[in-house]
Amino acid sequence: AQSVTQLDSHVSVSEGTPVLLRCNYSSSYSPSLFWYVQHPNKGLQLLLKYTSAATLVKGINGFEAEFKKSETSFHLTKPSAHMSDAAEYFCVVSGSGTGNQFYFGTGTSLTVIP
């Protein structure tokens, strides 16, 4: 079975400071993991994905995430927050077998304080 836990429902950072959004996963096999961002009243945009290649994954807009199998974690980071980063972020693990089903975390709302 697959599941995702996003450890913080809300995170607030000051502009220019680092961002850390935490995600733990549960999977019975080697997972594929994704981070998506959602701005208000918009769809989800793919930030980055891990698919068993390099454990440090670089994405768009300066975000990156590190896959740590021993900790079953896939935390999202960015060195310096911008105002435009304020949004909802979802960690996703992909299921096996048919359908390519995604299992979503409940989301982390990021606020950037000017």
Place this chain on the structure above:
Amino acid sequence: DGGITQSPKYLFRKEGQNVTLSCEQNLNHDAMYWYRQDPGQGLRLIYYSQIVNDFQKGDIAEGYSVSREKKESFPLTVTSAQKNPTAFYLCASSRRPSYSNQPQHFGDGTRLSIL
């Protein structure tokens, strides 16, 4: 540019009425999905389709129906049996559904409200 188009952006439903949400993609993707999003929750899968003329129920299919007559189109009907339809509905698509490492691409959603 390729992408997923959902329409309308806002939709209002009267009591006892069925409404249909449109989803069209020009990405040549085989698989398509419908999700429901409620505040403070992640996305929940309603239906998915891996190929034309075939679809499967997701976790919350009751009160919804779909069809997949064309590869590009996957409309969702919210029936009167769905007693709490107010939500944000997202359509997604992906390549090669049997490969779990393929990302899903999302439309911009339809917000459905009850009159």
